[in-house]
Amino acid sequence: MFGNSSNLTDGIYFGESLPQQIAKHILKKIIEGEIEAGEKIVEEDISKELNTSRAPVREALYLLQVDGIVERMPRRGTIVKPFSQKEIIEYNDVTIGLIQMGIDFSQGKWHAENKQSLQRHLESATDECENRNVIEYQKRATQIFRYIFSIANNKALSRFFDEASHILMVFAQSQWNTETMENFHFRLKMSIEAILEDDFVKAKNEIHEALSRGVM
Template identity: 90%
Template structure:
């Protein structure tokens, strides 16, 4: 992804510390399956890949450890944390609540142009679903939720969502099938249609069903 550390300040990484940028880089590799659950993350390999010292990589792994994405095992090193079904359900329940609150706070703020943008986001998920591209679909679905939070204009909700969604994305990377994606999408589509119709009760109910289907 990055040939050297100067590129780490490009795009979505701009304005963040080097360890934060590296942490996002590692997280992206985990979500996209380049580093699998239970696999050891080798500091030296990451530092060589990014042409940086091992110190910021070590700090990046600590940030991911705090977020619950990785764990340090004595005499083994840092691995991608495997999650129990109980943990996934707990994170999922929290995420449902956050998105429902985002939908609630967004009421009265959906102007015509906002709805048009939301429709475009939905169309992107439809495209990925039809192409059976699970990983890209997950990214597009997450963009929908971020957009809802941006309309809700609640930074706290957005921050909490980011923390919980990282766990779910790592889980989904290893557990989602095309069937899971299709089941999730059918309900996500109805939730977004609820927002477009100003039927926010429908939107909240359907997002509850969508996320539950994502962890079944």
């Protein structure tokens, strides 16, 4: 069954329900472009791929529908939702606010070890940017934001960020190119360097610029 599948060898789904595991598996396929916006998700295909029944796949699709990733269309089934520019901008504005709040809550918690870890996250993202690997870069950038939230130690912010970032990752997967990535990274790098220098006002301003460049 799916719980023992090789798809889970990295352990990232440990402790989650079967529908949650399947939902994340489908989301990963969407983010990486295996399933594109407007494309139908066939329950039977997913269940065969993961060697499980269709019931938990159906529940997984419901979870993705609640998150706004997919939608059920009459006579078409479940498809990956194509997002309007207005929707993307709204999610982006919320994400900017969440990250800025995370930076605020992280103040006073950036001791030397945390700064070193943040620097390593930035270097990892920089490597992917220089390699012009857009999808891997997006993952590294998201890891940076999650690390900031971990330092902020605010579970509510982390949860809201995860929900909003799913939408933006799906959008970015289909819309970003290397130029978009490089423009985004320039501002992201300035934001992280500002945190390392304890200049949190500048860090928040640069985050706003980075994410605005990612969707406009």
